[in-house]
Amino acid sequence: MPNKKTKKEIRPRRTRLGREKLKVAIVGLTSCDGCSVSILDMGLEFIASIDHFELGDFFIVMDEKDKKVEYDVAIVEGAPLTKKNIESLKAIRQRAKFLVGIGACAHFGVIPNIKNYIDKGKAVKYQYPKTYKKVENPDIKPISEFVKVDFIIPGCPPEGKDIISVLNTIRQGILPKLLENPVCYECQMNGNECLLQKGEPCLGPVIRGGCRAVCLNSKFYCKGCRGILPGYNTKQLENKLLKLISREQLNHILQVFGIQKDWYRVQKGNK
Ligand code: SF4
Ligand code: SF4
Ligand code: SF4
Incomplete structure (x- = not known):
């Protein structure tokens, strides 16, 4: 009970x-x-x-x-x-x-x-x-x-x-809720091959899912249009990405949908 x-x-x-x-x-x-x-x-x-x-x-x-x-x-x-x-x-x-x-x-x-x-x-x-x-x-x-x-x-x-x-x-008088899983969840459910594991960049592990991983289904990497999942820290993924691309390239990706500020803010632990 x-x-x-x-x-x-x-x-x-x-x-x-x-x-x-x-x-x-x-x-x-x-x-x-x-x-x-x-x-x-x-x-x-x-x-x-x-x-x-x-x-x-x-x-x-x-x-x-x-x-x-x-x-x-x-x-x-x-x-x-x-x-x-x-x-x-x-x-x-x-x-x-x-x-x-x-x-x-x-x-x-x-x-x-x-x-x-x-x-x-x-x-x-x-x-x-x-x-x-x-x-x-x-x-x-x-x-x-x-x-x-x-x-x-x-x-x-x-x-x-x-x-x-x-x-x-x-x-119906109910406050809607967003999916709290990262893009990886739907990406893997769809049976896609993981780009990160192949040595290509992808922001999916820290980005809010709910888009049915449409980009990955078409073999494009996730650039984060749905924003960073609350409570997720980007540092670990960043360390991984910086082995594949330069800081400048990473920043360009983060700027496409305007999530660069949030990317670094969550690393400082600010809300
Ligand atoms: S391709 Fe991207 S979204 Fe899909 S599982 Fe790998 S890291 Fe996650
Ligand atoms: S860029 Fe947007 S639509 Fe494409 S996989 Fe990432 S969150 Fe989904
Ligand atoms: S660019 Fe802005 S207005 Fe156009 S589809 Fe994307 S979020 Fe919507």
Whole structure:
């Protein structure tokens, strides 16, 4: 018979949002739209699931005219790069009971975040040689630096069905949970040959799984788009990787999805 503590641990956390239909907004900051497209990519499955949701703003499909309408859940894609992005993010936070960030841009900043690791003045001049003086050029930060984020669905992009499944969990009044296994778990379940054991780099041992190890299934190594698993230290894997590649090459890999800062922070034991 389970003791009281076990009982408490397995009880799902409640969101107080359990209801028939959720009013949902899908908001885009600076992004490639890929996360939202992954929802649309579900096609008929998306249409079927939409019965449970009332869609307001969906930035790539339709505008909600009433800018004061309140939402049960706001889904936010992209990185807050401009003042306008930050204003939209703060405004939707005020109008939503539950805010879910989707994708590595919202989570870490991804491609724009690469600028954080180089001279951002030079970067903007290179990209916009004629208009760089007019371009906003802040450091790139995750959305959680600006507003309270209730849940992050990681990945670049996350799968559409995972986004809908999180919404369904919230609809049932339960706080969603992410898989706590590293990418290696699904990679090995899929019967892939281990790249690290073959002497090739891979970040899979410290990266949060749940992506079905899609990159490894296609023989590409994991670059960590879902972020480092909480509680995992990267030092042991780093020692292994530095026997295969240089520190510079490792840093380049870590910069692709913006996890370099976290990689070294966990080695110092900071939360
Ligand atoms: S997380 Fe990836 S797919 Fe989603 S908006 Fe950013 S770059 Fe695009
Ligand atoms: S290939 Fe990468 S993800 Fe797969 S088992 Fe090896 S280290 Fe882990
Ligand atoms: S294998 Fe790694 S890089 Fe590829 S989707 Fe999964 S977490 Fe992202």
